[in-house]
Amino acid sequence: MTSFLISGPETASFTVLLAHGAGGAMDSASMTDLSKALADGGFKVARFEFAYMAQRRQTGAVKPPPRADHLLGEYRAAIGELNAGNLVIGGKSMGGRVASMIADETLAAKKIRGLLCLGYPFHPPGKPDQLRTAHLESLQTPTLICQGTRDPFGSREEVATYSLSDQIDLLWLEDGDHDLKPRKKISGYSAGDHMRRLSEYTAAWVGRL
Numbered sequence: 001m002t003s004f005l006i007s008g009p010e011t012a013s014f015t016v017l018l019a020h021g022a023g024g025a026m027d028s029a030s031m032t033d034l035s036k037a038l039a040d041g042g043f044k045v046a047r048f049e050f051a052y053m054a055q056r057r058q059t060g061a062v063k064p065p066p067r068a069d070h071l072l073g074e075y076r077a078a079i080g081e082l083n084a085g086n087l088v089i090g091g092k093s094m095g096g097r098v099a100s101m102i103a104d105e106t107l108a109a110k111k112i113r114g115l116l117c118l119g120y121p122f123h124p125p126g127k128p129d130q131l132r133t134a135h136l137e138s139l140q141t142p143t144l145i146c147q148g149t150r151d152p153f154g155s156r157e158e159v160a161t162y163s164l165s166d167q168i169d170l171l172w173l174e175d176g177d178h179d180l181k182p183r184k185k186i187s188g189y190s191a192g193d194h195m196r197r198l199s200e201y202t203a204a205w206v207g208r209l
Helices: 029-040 051-059 072-082 094-108 191-206
Strands: 005-007 015-019 044-048 087-092 114-118 143-148 168-173
Touching: 005 029, 015 029, 015 072, 015 094, 015 114, 029 044, 029 087, 029 191, 072 087, 072 094, 087 094, 094 114, 094 143, 114 191, 143 191, 168 191
Parallel strands: 015 044, 015 087, 087 114, 114 143, 143 168
Antiparallel strands: 005 044
16 A cells, blocks of 8 residues: 655645655655645645655665666556545656656546656756657646756756657746755745745646646
8 A cells, every 4th residue: 555645735626646756755855845835836745655765764775766667557556546536646856757657648547637747857967868758759648847957867958959748838947956946146046936936837837737
């Protein structure tokens, strides 16, 4: 059984299901900040962990995560167990990538309404030729990708050269890193500013679904 960490109003019209990134648990500082921002925007947020991360809690042993395509079944199971009405799936980094790989099938099955990726890993850092975008070119699911402009997994300049589906909406957060956090002295923005922008933009985007 999947264990969920729930935040936000129980009476929310939409639920957002979030999976964590490759190295951070569902209650990491980044996941907590992102979940709070979405909850502040009126969403019910459900976080869950893949089995390898849950095992880390039990054993303390840190092993590399499985390949993204080996986690698809776990994400499908989480959707089924959550059994939410108006559901948006997604996650932080790898979690969003895994969700994107099952988005079209779950949309076709009328299990979800959209996809939300928070810091999408377009390529490994320092390896811009190893793109993870092939399935994003023909994606049919309404999608919002929130990305920092200096994300080492895909900067604004890099992403501008990609061929992406017209179903994908991109929210760029100025000077944001892979956790969407800016350098305030350089950008003039704080992490709180970006979380508020994320909250407001996501709420407006969902309103169009």
